[in-house]
Amino acid sequence: MARRPVYYTLRFGAVALALVTACTAFAVLGDSWLQLLVAVGLAVVFGQLGLAAHDLAHKQVFTRRRPTEIGGLIAANVLLGMSYGWWMNKHTRHHANPNHEEKDPDVAPNLLVWSRRQARSARGLPAFIGRHQAALFYPMLTLEGFNLSVGSFRALTAPSMKRPVLEGSLLVAHFAVYFGAIFTVLSPGKAVAFIAVHMGLFGLYLGSVFAPNHKGMHMIAEGQELDFLRRQVLTSRNVSGGVVIDALMGGLNYQIEHHLFPSMPTPALPRAQRITEQYCAELGIPYHRTGLIASYREALRHLHSVGQPLRAARR
Structure with a gap:
C-alpha cells in the first residue's frame, strides 16, 4: 500500500512527453491530412490521461487530499476536458x-440495458438499441469521449458538484484551446475530420479498457445481499496479458484487486493478484481471469443475452 513516487513520476512523465510530442507535431505539420495520424496518437494519449486521472482520484499517487485534487483537476479538467468532481462522484x-442494478451508475439503463429486467422495461430508442446492442456496443464507444464532456458540463449544476465555477472555468479553458488550435491550424473539413478521429478513437480506447472489468459478470439485484469480498470479486474480471496489457489498461486489468484495495498503487497489483486468487480458492469463491479477446466475447455475449426479451417482443 506504500506510495510509489518513482513509478508515477516515470509514468506521468512519459504521458506528458507524449502529449508535448503530439502537440508539437500538430503545430509543425500545419494544414495537412497527415494530422489524422496525430489525431490517432492523441487519442491514445488522452486515454492514458484518463487512466492517470483514475489513479489520482483513488489516492494511489498521493495520500493527501490537496495534491490529489490538484493533480486530478489538471489531468481531467485541464488536459482531458472531463469534470474531475463529476467523475469522482460517479466512480x-x-x-x-x-x-448493482439499482445503485451502480455504470449499469443504470440508458441507451443500453444490462439485465433482462431492464430490457423488459425499455421503450423507444433504448428498446431498439437493446435488441442489437451486442453489435452496436463498440461502434457506440466512439461517442464515449463526447459523452464524458457533455456529462461533465451537465453535472456543473448538480448539487453534488463541490466547485462548479472552478471546474466549469477549467472545462471552458480546455475546449477554448482545443477547438481554437484545431480550427486555427486546419481548414474546416480537416478540423472536423481531426476531431472525429481523435474523439472517436479516444472513446473507443477508453471504453475498451473499462468494458472488460465488469460487463458480463455477476449482476446484483435489489435485495440480494453479498459481503464485501464476494460483492467485489464476483462482479469483477481480471484480464491477463503481461506488461503490454498492463500498460495499455493502466493496471485496470487487475480489476478484482483494484476493487478490493482501491488506493493500492498500480505496481503492487500483480503481487496482490497472486495472494487474492489463492485466498479466494481457499474460501471457494469463484475468481475469474481471462484474456483480453475472451473478455470482450464474454461482455458481448452478455449484452446479446440480456437483449433477448426485446427481440422476443418483436416476434
Whole structure:
C-alpha cells in the first residue's frame, strides 16, 4: 500500500512527453491530412490521461487530499476536458456497489440495458438499441469521449458538484484551446475530420479498457445481499496479458484487486493478484481471469443475452 513516487513520476512523465510530442507535431505539420495520424496518437494519449486521472482520484499517487485534487483537476479538467468532481462522484458510487442494478451508475439503463429486467422495461430508442446492442456496443464507444464532456458540463449544476465555477472555468479553458488550435491550424473539413478521429478513437480506447472489468459478470439485484469480498470479486474480471496489457489498461486489468484495495498503487497489483486468487480458492469463491479477446466475447455475449426479451417482443 506504500506510495510509489518513482513509478508515477516515470509514468506521468512519459504521458506528458507524449502529449508535448503530439502537440508539437500538430503545430509543425500545419494544414495537412497527415494530422489524422496525430489525431490517432492523441487519442491514445488522452486515454492514458484518463487512466492517470483514475489513479489520482483513488489516492494511489498521493495520500493527501490537496495534491490529489490538484493533480486530478489538471489531468481531467485541464488536459482531458472531463469534470474531475463529476467523475469522482460517479466512480465512487460504482465502487461501493459494482454491477448493482439499482445503485451502480455504470449499469443504470440508458441507451443500453444490462439485465433482462431492464430490457423488459425499455421503450423507444433504448428498446431498439437493446435488441442489437451486442453489435452496436463498440461502434457506440466512439461517442464515449463526447459523452464524458457533455456529462461533465451537465453535472456543473448538480448539487453534488463541490466547485462548479472552478471546474466549469477549467472545462471552458480546455475546449477554448482545443477547438481554437484545431480550427486555427486546419481548414474546416480537416478540423472536423481531426476531431472525429481523435474523439472517436479516444472513446473507443477508453471504453475498451473499462468494458472488460465488469460487463458480463455477476449482476446484483435489489435485495440480494453479498459481503464485501464476494460483492467485489464476483462482479469483477481480471484480464491477463503481461506488461503490454498492463500498460495499455493502466493496471485496470487487475480489476478484482483494484476493487478490493482501491488506493493500492498500480505496481503492487500483480503481487496482490497472486495472494487474492489463492485466498479466494481457499474460501471457494469463484475468481475469474481471462484474456483480453475472451473478455470482450464474454461482455458481448452478455449484452446479446440480456437483449433477448426485446427481440422476443418483436416476434
